[in-house]
Amino acid sequence: MNSLALRGGAGVAFKPVHFDALLANPGRVDFIEVHAENYFGEGGLLHAQLAELRRHLPLSVHGVGLSLGGSERLDSQHLQRLKELCLRYEPALVSEHLAWSSHAGEYLGDLLPLAYNHVSLERVAGRVQHLQEYLGRQILIENPAAYLRLAESDMPEVEFIRQLCHRTGCGLLLDLNNLLVSCHNCGGDPSRYLAELPAEQVGEVHLAGHARVALPRGELLLDEHGSAVADATWSLYVEWLVLAGARPSLIEWDRQLPAWSVLAAEVDCARALQCNPYMPACGGGASA
Amino acid sequence: MSPLAAEEFTRGLLRPGAVPLHLSQIADAEFAARFAIHRNNVRAARTEALRQGFPVLERLLGAEYFSALADVFVQQHPPRSAAFHEYGAELAGFIEAFVPLAQMGYLADIARLEWARLRAFHAADAPVPEVDALALGGLAQLLEAPLRWHPSVTLLCSAHPVYRLWASQLNQAPTPGAQDWHGENVLIWRQGLQLRTEPLDELGCLLLRHVQRGGSLTGALARADIGVQAGLGRVAGLLVWQVFQQVD
Structure with a gap:
């Protein structure tokens, strides 16, 4: 099973605290995902757990720190360690973010926004191409959660992503929570975004919770991965399933971790919707 | 950007x-x-x-x-x-x-101890001599063989009671007071997958340092100039702790 390409199903962002529960019943999920950088160490418990789970489940390696959207050369040591990780675990999927996170050799630890224009498209496309050639495989690029839109931007994000796919042949990791967060914070219609995406390039979907914070001119949504998938995100997931069909879909819950059963129930929900993409209207109650 | x-x-x-x-x-x-x-x-x-x-x-x-x-x-x-x-x-x-x-001054050594634990947790895996599986002849060979430290090992020698200070914060030991405030050596390593942090006496340090310089355990024992019983006991302890790997 784990040598087959992933075509659908649902998985979790694996956390060591859930190792025993997951190993007791690996079929509870269809795949697991880990942050690449957490496995840049050489050995020990983390690798022993991952190697054991990898015997039972397909793996997705999700990079959070390569800084593809940055303006400097890609960190060669980072690239090398990512490649070693891929050789060691033969993941079904490898992804990174449309963002930058390092500058002047300093790692900033956040996914920062880039301007969407032809100059940055050129730069990012070159780097994505380099990464794909270096790893010898297609990678998926994740749409970011945006809080800001920069003055240097002169094209919509979805157009930038379309052109990036066209130029590099990269795939997409469609993060529906990020999509909702960005549209809420910076304007845009999630449905239209979905319709304009090159659906055939989407190789994985992320589902996660978000938080709300009050700012002077209204509420902002924060991509915080610390709660259950929001109803609005499930609704958008149904819309996506109807539009494009099932993709491997990940429940991303990275902080304030719930009990394994709670996480597994979210996986069930994604699996059920893939079989029957229908979402009852929320909050309406019985009406005449 | x-x-x-x-x-x-x-x-x-x-x-x-x-x-x-x-x-x-x-x-x-x-x-x-x-x-x-x-x-x-x-x-x-x-x-x-x-x-x-x-x-x-x-x-x-x-x-x-x-x-x-x-x-x-x-x-x-x-x-x-x-x-x-x-x-x-x-x-x-x-x-x-x-x-x-x-x-x-002890705070810097606490930081050193915790840094060593981080490194040990992520250090490379390496085959260690399996003492349980050795016949007597094998054990004799092992004592003569050049060994090296397992990649996870750090030996921290402190002028402060750094082990008891660290353990006291995890409620594993009473906090050292002024009357018993003396230096301690701490060994940090991974035994299999388990992260270990243990105090180590001077003999243990001497054995480890001798091996680090490329010596064998028998060489270390001879140098230590102690009784066979005490020396062998300590060597056996270190082997069981899996702090050494064999040199190819």
């Missing part, structure tokens, strides 16, 4: 008040409030990385002081790698030179 914009954006992230308003498409106050989300994320990620790596240091300093110390440390030693578990190598040296903490 253009190089110039990235430079200005980064400067704004690292210096409170320096918001690059000209990069914005929206009203200044709103941009500043949103920009602050990224600034907080950057600060929180770095502080959290240190907090996770140095939990006992945080307990000894208190959460508030630890955060303030982390802010100063981060300015002088920003992370270079996206693998946050590798962040903090310079923290012990930084604390040693940090004048407000000059009276508490």
Whole structure:
């Protein structure tokens, strides 16, 4: 099973605290995902757990720190360690973010926004191409959660992503929570975004919770991965399933971790919707 | 991101008040409030990385002081790698030179101990001699063979009771007082997958150092100039702890 390409199903962002529960019943999920950088160490418990789970489940390696959207050369040591990780675990999927996170050799630890224009498209496309050639495989690029839109931007994000796919042949990791967060914070219609995406390039979907914070001119949504998938995100997931069909879909819950059963129930929900993409209207109650 | 914009954006992230308003498409106050989300994320990620790596240091300093110390440390030693578990190598040296903490020399050694634990947790796997599986002849051979430290091993020799200080914060030992305040050696390593931190006496240190210099265990015992019983007991203990790997 784990040598087959992933075509659908649902998985979790694996956390060591859930190792025993997951190993007791690996079929509870269809795949697991880990942050690449957490496995840049050489050995020990983390690798022993991952190697054991990898015997039972397909793996997705999700990079959070390569800084593809940055303006400097890609960190060669980072690239090398990512490649070693891929050789060691033969993941079904490898992804990174449309963002930058390092500058002047300093790692900033956040996914920062880039301007969407032809100059940055050129730069990012070159780097994505380099990464794909270096790893010898297609990678998926994740749409970011945006809080800001920069003055240097002169094209919509979805157009930038379309052109990036066209130029590099990269795939997409469609993060529906990020999509909702960005549209809420910076304007845009999630449905239209979905319709304009090159659906055939989407190789994985992320589902996660978000938080709300009050700012002077209204509420902002924060991509915080610390709660259950929001109803609005499930609704958008149904819309996506109807539009494009099932993709491997990940429940991303990275902080304030719930009990394994709670996480597994979210996986069930994604699996059920893939079989029957229908979402009852929320909050309406019985009406005449 | 253009190089110039990235430079200005980064400067704004690292210096409170320096918001690059000209990069914005929206009203200044709103941009500043949103920009602050990224600034907080950057600060929180770095502080959290240190907090996770140095939990006992945080307990000894208190959460508030630890955060303030982390802010100063981060300015002088920003992370270079996206693998946050590798962040903090310079923290012990930084604390040693940090004048407000000059009276508490043990804090730097606590940082060294916790850094060693981080390194041991992620260190490479390496085959170790399986003592249980050895016949007597094999054991004799092992004692004569050149060995080296397992990649996870750190031997920390401190002028302070660093092991008991560390263990006391985990409620595993009483806090040392002035009357029993003396130096301690601590061995940090991984036994299989288990992270270990144990106090070590002078004989144990001597044996380990001899092996580190390329010597065999029998050579180390001869050098130690102690009784066979005490020496063999200690060697057996170190072998069971799996602190050595064989040299090919």
